[in-house]
Amino acid sequence: xxxxxxxxxxxSEAWASLQFDNRFTSCLPPxxxxxxxxxxxxxxxxxxxxPLKFSAPSLVAYSPEMARQLGLPESLLGSSQFAEVFGxxxxxxxxxxxxxxxxxHQFGNWAGQLGDGRAINLGEVIDVDGHHQTLQLKxxxxxxxxxxxxxxxxxxxxxxxxxxxxxxxxxxxPTTRALSLVLTGDRVTRDMFYDGHPQQEPGAVVxxxxxxxxxxxxxxxFASRGDIETLRTLTDYTIRNDFPHLLASQTAPGKETYQxxxxxxxQRTAELMVHWMRVGFVHGVMNTDNLSxxxxxxxxxxxxxxxxxxxxxxxxxxxxxGRRYRYGHQPQIAQWNLAQFAGALLPLVDGDVESMxxxxxxxxxxxxxxxxxxxxxxxGLDRFEPASDPELFGxxxxxxxxxETDMTLFxxxxxxxxxxxxxxxxPASDPExxxxxxxxxxxxxxxxxxEVSSDAMTKTLRWWERYRERLAAANIDExxxxxxxxxINPLYVLRNYLAQLAIDRSExxxxxxxxxxxxxxxxxxxxxxxxxxxxxxxxxxxxxRAGCSMLSCSS
Numbered sequence: 001x002x003x004x005x006x007x008x009x010x011x012s013e014a015w016a017s018l019q020f021d022n023r024f025t026s027c028l029p030p031x032x033x034x035x036x037x038x039x040x041x042x043x044x045x046x047x048x049x050x051p052l053k054f055s056a057p058s059l060v061a062y063s064p065e066m067a068r069q070l071g072l073p074e075s076l077l078g079s080s081q082f083a084e085v086f087g088x089x090x091x092x093x094x095x096x097x098x099x100x101x102x103x104x105h106q107f108g109n110w111a112g113q114l115g116d117g118r119a120i121n122l123g124e125v126i127d128v129d130g131h132h133q134t135l136q137l138k139x140x141x142x143x144x145x146x147x148x149x150x151x152x153x154x155x156x157x158x159x160x161x162x163x164x165x166x167x168x169x170x171x172x173x174p175t176t177r178a179l180s181l182v183l184t185g186d187r188v189t190r191d192m193f194y195d196g197h198p199q200q201e202p203g204a205v206v207x208x209x210x211x212x213x214x215x216x217x218x219x220x221x222f223a224s225r226g227d228i229e230t231l232r233t234l235t236d237y238t239i240r241n242d243f244p245h246l247l248a249s250q251t252a253p254g255k256e257t258y259q260x261x262x263x264x265x266x267q268r269t270a271e272l273m274v275h276w277m278r279v280g281f282v283h284g285v286m287n288t289d290n291l292s293x294x295x296x297x298x299x300x301x302x303x304x305x306x307x308x309x310x311x312x313x314x315x316x317x318x319x320x321x322g323r324r325y326r327y328g329h330q331p332q333i334a335q336w337n338l339a340q341f342a343g344a345l346l347p348l349v350d351g352d353v354e355s356m357x358x359x360x361x362x363x364x365x366x367x368x369x370x371x372x373x374x375x376x377x378x379x380g381l382d383r384f385e386p387a388s389d390p391e392l393f394g395x396x397x398x399x400x401x402x403x404e405t406d407m408t409l410f411x412x413x414x415x416x417x418x419x420x421x422x423x424x425x426x427p428a429s430d431p432e433x434x435x436x437x438x439x440x441x442x443x444x445x446x447x448x449x450x451e452v453s454s455d456a457m458t459k460t461l462r463w464w465e466r467y468r469e470r471l472a473a474a475n476i477d478e479x480x481x482x483x484x485x486x487x488i489n490p491l492y493v494l495r496n497y498l499a500q501l502a503i504d505r506s507e508x509x510x511x512x513x514x515x516x517x518x519x520x521x522x523x524x525x526x527x528x529x530x531x532x533x534x535x536x537x538x539x540x541x542x543x544x545r546a547g548c549s550m551l552s553c554s555s
Contacts (some may be wrong), residue, residue: 014076015085019126020094024134024212027237029230031101031144039144040113043230045218046098051088051120052141052151054203056185059083060159060506061514063166065522066179066209071128086207087182088120088140095123099143103224104217104289105340107324113221114289115145118153121213132211132241135179139205152188156503156547158204159514160494161300163502165208167494167521168297173275174268175297176210181514192546202507210296212242216265216341217289223344232348235261238293258348259355266338266363268295273331274370278378279490280306280407282327284316284551288337302551305493307538308447309400309407315496317550331367338363377488378411379467380481382474392470395463402456404447406537408493415485417441419468420478434461447537490524491535496549497542498534 024046031047033039041047059078067077076082084090091097099116106114120143122135138161139153158181165178184203191198214234222231239246239253239261246260247253253261272295276283283290284302292298304315311328319325325333342356349355372384375393400410417438435457443449471481494517502513520534528534542548 011081014073015092017071017073018092018094019071020092020096020123021126021132022094022096022123023132023241024121024124024237025096025098027241028234030098033144036142037144038142038146038148041101041115041144042225043227044101045230045234046100046121047144048096048098049120049141049143050091050097051122051137051205053089054087054184054186054205056183057083057087057089057205058183058185060155060181060183060204060511061162061518062180063178063518065169066166066177069127069129069177070125070133070179070209082180083182086137086180087184087205088137091122097122099145100213100218101145101221102215102217102289103221104215104287105220105337106287106289107319107322108336110224111287111289112224113145114217116143117146117149118143118151119208119213122207133209134211134213136208136210136213137205138208139184139203150188152184152203153205154188154190154201155183155204155507156201156500157301158206159503159506160303160499161206161208163499163514163517163521164300164303164494165206166518167524168281170522171275171279171490171493171524173279173281173297174272174295176208176213176292179207179209181206210292210294210298212238212292212294213298214238214242214293215289215298216291216293216337216344217287218293219344220288220340223347228347231344235345235348242294255349255352255355258345259352259359262342262345262356263359263362265293265295265341266359267366269334269338270331270363270366271295271370272297273334273367274374276330277327277371278374278488279493280309280327282306282313282315282325283330284314284319284325286325286330286333286337288340291334291337304496304549304551306407307495308404309397309410311397311401315550320550335360335363374488377484380415380476380484381470382476382480382484385470388470392463392466395459395466399456399460399463402459403452406445406447408490409535409537410442410445411485411489412491412535413442413445415482415489418478419464419471419481431458431461438464444537486525491527492520492524492531494521495538496547496551497538497545500542500545500547503547 028045031041031044036049062077098121101115103112104114118139120137120140124132124134127133142151162178162181165176168175169177182205186203187200188203189198190201219231236253243261246257282304290299302316306327312323312326314323314326338360376384438461446452498517502517505513520531
């Protein structure tokens with residue numbers, strides 16, 4: 001980390017590298033009220049608001065890749081000025097801070113106005129590739145949309161958001177990014193378990209980065225109020241700036257453009273769902289206000305990673321009873337959310353429900369095609385065979401659920417398991433030998449290998465034999481299979497207990513754990529010597545420990 005403190009001349013030159021153009025606030029209707037008080041905001045896409053100035057901002061970590069993408073010079077990184085700006089305490093002259101107005105369905109129910117309750121957009125910049133990026137602080141203070149909250153965030157949730165944003169990027173999953181994580185120097189009161197025992201925790205701010213933070217709920221709020229003028233203004237703005245290819249030679253969007261816009265959002269969202277399912281990510285709070293218009297993973301709250309394969313698992317304690325946002329239900333929830341988005345856009349397409357249904361149909365087709373291609377790749381196959389592979393995939397998922405099986409390790413170990421050599425022939429007359437051969441290679445993927453039932457093993461070995469036959473029929477050799485599988489199946493993911501260990505150290509003033517975990521997650525598909533501890537099953541002590549399994553929305 002750089003510790004050089006720039007002088008005033010260097011300071012001015014360094015910040016000049018951020019080229020602000022702030023097109024969101026210059027093109028869309030603002031809230032005419034200027035007071036930062038909780039209220040309903042009408043006929044406006046945002047409210048101008050300034051971040052709080054905290055007592056002693058200090059840097060915990062930053063993303064070198066994101067800093068380079070924004071064109072920030074090395075002299076600035078790690079300096080006190082850097083922490084002050086991205087902790088919210090210093091607003092640069094070209095910034096135009098604001099909070100967005102939006103609504104949404106939460107857990108299937110319309111919640112009305114929501115908005116950026118603890119997110120403040122500093123402004124929009126043009127990065128080194130000429131792309132627009134919005135800089136957004138999470139936890140920098142209250143806004144008119146904070147309702148009964150304080151607009152702040154604590155270190156534990158901020159570490160998780162910072163690390164997961166970058167981890168997902170390096171996994172190849174579309175996502176918002178994170179530039180920095182800053183301690184505020186102030187304490188924040190949170191009741192982590194909602195049990196009437198609030199505690200003081202260290203406050204923190206994450207600087208999130210994305211081309212746009214507009215979400216499905218951004219359109220829903222205006223449709224719900226019958227404010228078609230603002231709905232049209234926001235939709236036209238979004239198409240012009242984020243989907244310009246849909247306009248072609250047109251000067252303004254029309255009905256067909258809106259239909260194409262909806263269809264592309266459906267397609268991007270389907271592709272995102274395939275990625276989530278591929279790596280075992282569970283969002284935990286898939287409300288319509290938490291789905292990006294760009295098909296990015298957005299708003300990292302009580303998320304989690306599948307460790308033992310359980311399609312009914314949710315990381316969100318608030319969702320523990322209904323399990324609406326469980327892993328295996330995410331594709332259906334995304335489709336439901338898109339249907340609500342379609343309803344919001346209906347006034348712009350003259351109520352043409354059929355055209356919106358075409359977009360939803362595209363979602364289903366895109367997801368199904370993507371799922372088949374993804375599962376084929378996870379198993380090292382060269383293509384999807386519709387006649388046989390759906391059954392092969394379905395039986396595999398059943399096998400994964402028969403015993404407590406670590407999903408991430410299963411695929412990595414399977415890639416190394418010889419499938420075409422003579423010694424792996426499976427004589428049906430010798431089930432014990434078959435079991436020994438499988439367990440010798442796959443033992444580390446099971447949480448309780450000695451407790452794998454004979455029925456589970458029989459079904460597993462039957463699946464393995466069919467898988468080997470499929471590979472042989474396609475003439476896929478071991479080297480090809482291993483390369484394909486390890487290219488799409490990560491070895492390192494942000495397991496909740498690993499994040500919690502880094503949080504524990506950081507809360508004691510030792511941020512090395514955050515940096516080390518960030519470094520490991522930069523190369524999730526490559527074996528990293530000396531980093532074996534980051535690619536192990538969840539230890540037993542972490543099974544029920546707070547922060548290592550399910551999480552609340554308390555911060």
